[in-house]
Amino acid sequence: DVKVTQSSRYLVKRTGEKVFLECVQDMDHENMFWYRQDPGLGLRLIYFSYDVKMKEKGDIPEGYSVSREKKERFSLILESASTNQTSMYLCASLRETQYFGPGTRLLVL
Amino acid sequence: GESVGLHLPTLSVQEGDNSIINCAYSNSASDYFIWYKQESGKGPQFIIDIRSNMDKRQGQRVTVLLNKTVKHLSLQIAATQPGDSAVYFCAENMGDMRFGAGTRLTVKP
Numbered sequence: 001d002v003k004v005t006q007s008s009r010y011l012v013k014r015t016g017e018k019v020f021l022e023c024v025q026d027m028d029h030e031n032m033f034w035y036r037q038d039p040g041l042g043l044r045l046i047y048f049s050y051d052v053k054m055k056e057k058g059d060i061p062e063g064y065s066v067s068r069e070k071k072e073r074f075s076l077i078l079e080s081a082s083t084n085q086t087s088m089y090l091c092a093s094l095r096e097t098q099y100f101g102p103g104t105r106l107l108v109l
Numbered sequence: 110g111e112s113v114g115l116h117l118p119t120l121s122v123q124e125g126d127n128s129i130i131n132c133a134y135s136n137s138a139s140d141y142f143i144w145y146k147q148e149s150g151k152g153p154q155f156i157i158d159i160r161s162n163m164d165k166r167q168g169q170r171v172t173v174l175l176n177k178t179v180k181h182l183s184l185q186i187a188a189t190q191p192g193d194s195a196v197y198f199c200a201e202n203m204g205d206m207r208f209g210a211g212t213r214l215t216v217k218p
Contacts, residue, residue, distance in 0.1 A: 004152075033206065042198065042210035043153070053124035060204065090152050098143065098206050 003027070004101040006091050011106045019078040021104050023091030032074035032092040034058075036087040037103070043090065047048065050072055081108045121215045128186040130212045132199035135180060141202040144173055144184045146195045153198060156184070163199070191216045 007022035025032065030051050035043040035058075045058030047066040055066050063085060067075040074093075078085055086108045091101040112114040122128045134142070140161040145153035159166045159173045159182075166173050182199050196211040 021149065033189070035208075040210065043208040045205055045207070048205050056205070092152075094206070097155055097158060098200070098202075100145075103150075103152045 004091060004093055004099050004100040006089075006104050007035075008104050009102060013078075013081050013106065013108050015080075015082060015108060017081045017108075019081050019106065019108075020082035021076040021089055021091075021106070023093075023101055024072050024107055025072045025074075025099070026072065027093065027095070027099075028071065029095045030071070031092035032068065033092040033094065033098070034064075034074065034076045035092065036060070036085075037090055037091045038087050046076065055094070068073075081106075083108050117211045118133075118210065119215070121217060122189050124216050124218050126189055128184075128189045128193070128214060130175060130184045130186075130197050130214065132182040132184075132209055133180060134182060134201050136201060136217075137177075137180065140180050140200040142173070142175065143200045143202070143206070144171075145183075145198045145208075146193075147198065148195045156197075168193060173189065186214075189214075189216050191218060 004025045015020050033048040034046045037043050044060050046064050049055045049068040065077045089104045092098045143158045146156050146158045147153045157168045157171050157173050159175050170187045174183045194216045196213050198208050198211045200206045200208045
């Protein structure tokens, strides 16, 4: 079974804090993705990566950055968290089929 | 822009009935589609996929139909059970994955 794990299920941060969300997959997949999910808006793509050290912007990259130093790990970084970044964050990896992690629910106060 | 979308945001069915969840896509170049199920508090879970060279694919109690002429995708669930209650997403693979807003399926006992 493919396993995609995310470092935290729930996270509470303050406005202006730097936030790291970690995602690890154990199936040697090249492609990894970060989405946020908000009520009524579905899943929106923030960033994705095709390989180590490669990154591509998705639909809503503003306020976020990513890091892919190792194939199995894809990190999402909020440089200065804001309240409008309160959301559910979902990581996924893909070879032929996309597999999701359990999600991180982030609250920014 | 091109997008993936769902016709109905909610669907309520009686236990034992068949369910049909619809999805429209607008990118005729998309060649791969996935249906996901997301239960409350969890990440999306792969249900079934279909490639554009197919019209129909069947799994256990689920069938996906693809109509490329009208760019329409549907998910049929046979003998719907209470455990099928969830939000269902369709997604198209264009190099990255793009999702519709989701349809909430509620199964009435």
